[in-house]
Amino acid sequence: MTSPLSGSELSPQAGGRLDVIGLGPGDAALVTPATSAVVADAEIFLGYGPYLDRLTLAPGQRCEASDNREELDRAKAALRLAAEGRRVAVVSGGDPGVFAMAAAVCEAVEAGPAAWRQIEIAVHPGITAALAVAARAGAPLGHDFCVISLSDNLKPWALVEARLRAAAEAGFAMALYNPISRARPWQLGAAFEALGSVLPADVPVIFGRALSRPGERLSVSRIAEATSAAEAFGADMATLVIVGSRETRVIDRPGRPPLVYSPRSAATVAEAAS
Template sequence: MKPLAIIILGEKSIAIARQIQTVIPDAVIYGLAPRTQTADCQYDKFSETVSELFSQGHPIIGICAAGILIRSLAPLLSDKRAEPPVIAIAEDGSAVVPLLGGLNGANDLARAIAQVLQVQAAITTTGDLRFQTSLLAPPVGYRLLNDDDQAKIFLADLLAGKSVQLIGDAPWLSESNLPFADHATHKIEVISNKIQLEEIVSKLSSTYLIYQTEQIQDQKINGKLSIIGTGPGDAKWMSPEVKKILEDATDFVGYKTYINLVKEFTKGKTIHASDNRVELDRARLALNLATEGKSVVIVSSGDPGIYGMAAAVFEVLDHESDSKWNQIDIHVAPGISAAQAAAAAIGAPIGHDFCTISLSDILKPWEVIEQRLAAAAQADFAIAIYNPISSQRKWQLPAAKEILLKWRSPDTPVILGRKMGRKGENVRVITLAQLVPDLADMQTVIIVGSSKTKTLAWGDRIRVYTPRKYD
């Protein structure tokens, strides 16, 4: 069965959706684009999204009114044996109502969800309510050999007071509330998958149900996950390898700003856009999509291995266990980094030994950043500084400057590269003494030269380079 889709209409429903993911880890949360910020992926039109997921066979949980689900899916209803489960959950989690897919496990799914939400599932199927099992929809590993009409008459007889004799062993039957009795007129037999149908077909009737065990085999997954770097932004910096991956992809996963950089490749494809601070959720979603046999691409700007999504994917693989992920083909396709782009635009400031340091303290403490700045400055590396400043941490760049000035001259060349490869690109050269927070933002990469880095006046132009020879 395909991964379950949780459809929400507003950010208030995200808490309930996340609770459901605790019992169904591979479930994907779809949030209405204007009203949600932290869903796994976003959609624009409710009915179209629900209809498409239903048609593809995804079980659906709508944290919304039952009516909107019913109206969206009514035109698609035809074969109840083929319908995936559809469940409506009240926005406050007080009601869990299976609407469709009773023959494909909707009631059991509703019970599991109701248990985690600490409510009672609103099961309306009479047989399920009375007998605590579904004769028409056996669990995975069993197949009902009788036709629908025979099974329905059999169930109606039990509801009318008939008893049943169980022949064979099946916990889902023996532990149910079925009215068992020896020598009953109605019988249920459980047979091995090794028995030929010709041997038992004559027994099948409205008083004799037969379930055959099925061997559950692992299916080979041929899904692919590519983590690509677009470069700083301009399509001319995108490698031929990356372009080919984007052309062949079925699903695009990433921060919405980065996906917009490759919109020429996304037409007719499935887009799973998300916020910039849910990297592990994004990686998990991409891995699960790949287990469905899809060709999934995670879009990073710059190079995916430099403060990008590649590390997030391998973190999830390292810390979480899912055997299905073992069969995915995972590939990292490099891109041009912002530091390379800024350096090339002004000359060759990283023409000798250099390092990169991020000033963001979201994933590492400021004390570690201080130590690394001091060590790099003392070792006389040219330093490319990423994430130099944000609206909530303006103090870190002045603090970094203070550390660097212990080992660098105030006249050290500093390059500010902003929006590299995008509209509004700007590269300027200042000195370390002139570096102030107002000159930078999160779209700026800063390159601080080494003690050997030079500013070259070349005609009416300025270039910066670090000599290859270290005297």
């Protein structure tokens, strides 16, 4: 045989598998037992360093950290190892299917050698930041909502802004991921400006950071003051922003943080027509 393909490119070695997991917002009490079982069983863990740092590994298990921008290369490396018969776990924070590694693994499978389609792949759901922040605040995503990444690294900013406006006009609450970074300093302000042109000034805005971890912070503001509130909060890539709908309400409580919630009912279609 003089095939130019190596053995593992034709069909995967027995025993190999790839689990895609998410460690939730940070607290081990928010990692599902299913995900903990993968952590106990896998041989090699690939992921962004800060997520891998959360793992407690046994002898014989090892980590391969890579930069946050190298998702596709990491996915390919993981598939290569699984095709060679290794038990591999790809590690995200939050839920691996929400702006995280599950999509990168699928992209790599589609573009990769045929053997990769025969690898046993399992994606395990986790607690994504939107739901962790929402829970801490009350129930701001208690009715229809959208989940949007503000990063324009992989999509044009005009598309981000079009989606923000469409979501606000149609009456969705929304959770905003990747709101701001050193390389993308103005996008969050532009997002609030776009939303402020559609929504009433008093629509609640929630900033959450390091939920369930030491240094957890949560702050409630209004869309009209959201840009200065983001600055005061110190919003960064690890911050999750929730913007309410016209119906989202804030309940003030003596000696406790406010409860923010979106009612289960919506009375009129007016909001969708504006």
